[in-house]
Amino acid sequence: MLISELSKRTGLSTHTLRYYENYGLFKGVTDEKVKTNNYKQYDESLVEKLELIKEAKEIGFTLSEIKKLLDSWFSKRLSVEKKVEILETKIKEIDGKIHQLKQVRKFLVEGIEDVRKGDC
Template sequence: MLINELSKKTGLSIHTIRYYENLGMIKGLADEKVKSNNYKHYNNNTIERLEIIIEAREVGFTLAEIKKILTSWFETTESKPETLELFHAKIKEIDDKMRYFKQTKRLLEKVCEKIQNNE
């Protein structure tokens, strides 16, 4: 499929897909027989990769972390422990943020209470 179809299937803009391709996270294949255009074709594996990128971005992974995940998931079998370690680190990061936000929420609630009581 061409990039415009890939864009429609994933909901990502063509610009974003090209950006991920420039980072080496996905790869399109040019038809070597056709010299008149630079069209690249993408397979279903590319959709799967982009879905992983989308989901990983939603939960807070950086692009560098996502690139490691993609490499581990699709290209090697030896770095699965590294990927698991990366996931555990992200879980810890999320837990830390949750603690921080809960603490901030409690503080704001106290301030609101003081304002309501005219203190």
């Protein structure tokens, strides 16, 4: 598919998609058979990949972190052990974030009680 369809499918603007592509998060390919233009084709699988990128961004990962994760994931020069290690590190980070969210949540729940009691 071309970029405008990818845009429709993912909900990301063509600007953002090009920004991500230049950033190195994914790559479109120009069809060698077509000589008249250099339009890039984007693979179906990119839709899912971009959904993951969106999700990762929303939970606070930077593009740089996402890139590192994707690079290691699809890299052929990394050993299985190294890949697993990178993923496990990220999982620990996520667990840390969940813990922090629960902390703040607790704080807000207490806040509601304080407000109800008229403590502030």
